Amino acid sequence: MKIWNKEIECAKRSDIEKIQLERLKHTVQHAYDNVPMYREKMENAHVKPSDIKTLKDISKIPLTTKQDMRGQYPFKLLAVPMREVVRIHASSGTTGQPITAGYTRSDLDVWSECIARLATAGGVTDEDIAQVSFGYSLFTGAFGLHGGLEKIGAAIIPISSGNTERQIHIMRDFGATVLIATPSYALYLAETASKLGMLDEIKLKIGLFGSEASTEEMRAELERRFHVIATENYGLTELMGPGVSGECEHKTGMHINEDCFLAEIVDPDTGEVLPLGEQGELVLTTLAKEAQPVLRYRTRDITRLIEEPCVCGRTQMRMEKIKGRSDDMLIIRGVNVFPSQIESVLLGQQGIGPHYEIVVSRKNYTDHLQVKVELVDAGLLESYSELEKLHSKIKADLRTVLQLDVEVTLVSPTTLKRFEGKAKRVTDLR
Numbered sequence: 001m002k003i004w005n006k007e008i009e010c011a012k013r014s015d016i017e018k019i020q021l022e023r024l025k026h027t028v029q030h031a032y033d034n035v036p037m038y039r040e041k042m043e044n045a046h047v048k049p050s051d052i053k054t055l056k057d058i059s060k061i062p063l064t065t066k067q068d069m070r071g072q073y074p075f076k077l078l079a080v081p082m083r084e085v086v087r088i089h090a091s092s093g094t095t096g097q098p099i100t101a102g103y104t105r106s107d108l109d110v111w112s113e114c115i116a117r118l119a120t121a122g123g124v125t126d127e128d129i130a131q132v133s134f135g136y137s138l139f140t141g142a143f144g145l146h147g148g149l150e151k152i153g154a155a156i157i158p159i160s161s162g163n164t165e166r167q168i169h170i171m172r173d174f175g176a177t178v179l180i181a182t183p184s185y186a187l188y189l190a191e192t193a194s195k196l197g198m199l200d201e202i203k204l205k206i207g208l209f210g211s212e213a214s215t216e217e218m219r220a221e222l223e224r225r226f227h228v229i230a231t232e233n234y235g236l237t238e239l240m241g242p243g244v245s246g247e248c249e250h251k252t253g254m255h256i257n258e259d260c261f262l263a264e265i266v267d268p269d270t271g272e273v274l275p276l277g278e279q280g281e282l283v284l285t286t287l288a289k290e291a292q293p294v295l296r297y298r299t300r301d302i303t304r305l306i307e308e309p310c311v312c313g314r315t316q317m318r319m320e321k322i323k324g325r326s327d328d329m330l331i332i333r334g335v336n337v338f339p340s341q342i343e344s345v346l347l348g349q350q351g352i353g354p355h356y357e358i359v360v361s362r363k364n365y366t367d368h369l370q371v372k373v374e375l376v377d378a379g380l381l382e383s384y385s386e387l388e389k390l391h392s393k394i395k396a397d398l399r400t401v402l403q404l405d406v407e408v409t410l411v412s413p414t415t416l417k418r419f420e421g422k423a424k425r426v427t428d429l430r
Contacts, residue, residue: 253319
């Protein structure tokens, strides 16, 4: 298995931590000197950059939230003059003010290096042809993956998202071997290719999927349909974009680019740092970002860290696949429910497709959870006994996992919405 940068990716733990501490001290000083929000936060907490003497001292610095960053829109988080900024990205802003992200030339070099490592870990080489089916826009996904794949030497098809039938024709005609997309859009592409009778003509080998969390069942479905090795990568606009971490071909957790990001796990309720190996909310600090350093950002993503070296030879800390988001967690009649739990049940069922919708409402002052899921075969609608058998099984399986009674609605094939970007599975009507 090829490793892009053995010096860093296979470094001793003591050497990694030495690099992290050196860069952490610089980042904290840089943020304190040049970003008023961080100076104010640290002064209110009676913390100075000189107080950071060990990696554990990072806990002295207050956490940064999404709301903090929204309040600095558009460019108050920049730590360099605008003349040094060569790229600007931003989040969608669908749930509030967008969060902007500025990059210097050095930041773009770091970004492409991070992606090159993760794409190589996923199996990409300079002999591959990579189809980027993320939207080329203010969204960080497409440009982020593009830069790293270009650094590796892969041939890139920058097709963007949408126009799904054309995507399939290009994928076949150009001989794409790597697909870059959200898991949900990749499923839609596979579904469309099958309808066009072209699935067997597609030569994909590798899927680098990200931008939304997915379950192991979703991965298995993608691998079954496209006959690929599907790996997941992770990142956020607030920190850089994709490139924070990603899986190798062994798929035993996402390797973190630790020379560029310092990871912590905190209790999502108290913000207290948890011991290594415990599950909680991921908090990240940038260690190599010039334009927009970020200190202790609350990602709201639930995971745990794994310190043991991977069988691939990389020694970086790994993070487990995201279980869910602390702010996406649904509380239904006092029970914590993650959409990923529902997905894991649905994608293991025979007779239904991978597309679903979760609807939460309130009836007679009580929370009500409905799951809509598509049938694979419309003919099943004509067989009441078979339909009822499938309905009862899904309902019972959901009850076992969630410890809740859930209303299950089986709908005709292709009636639920498809997504070209991040899938919106939950509709909360409360």
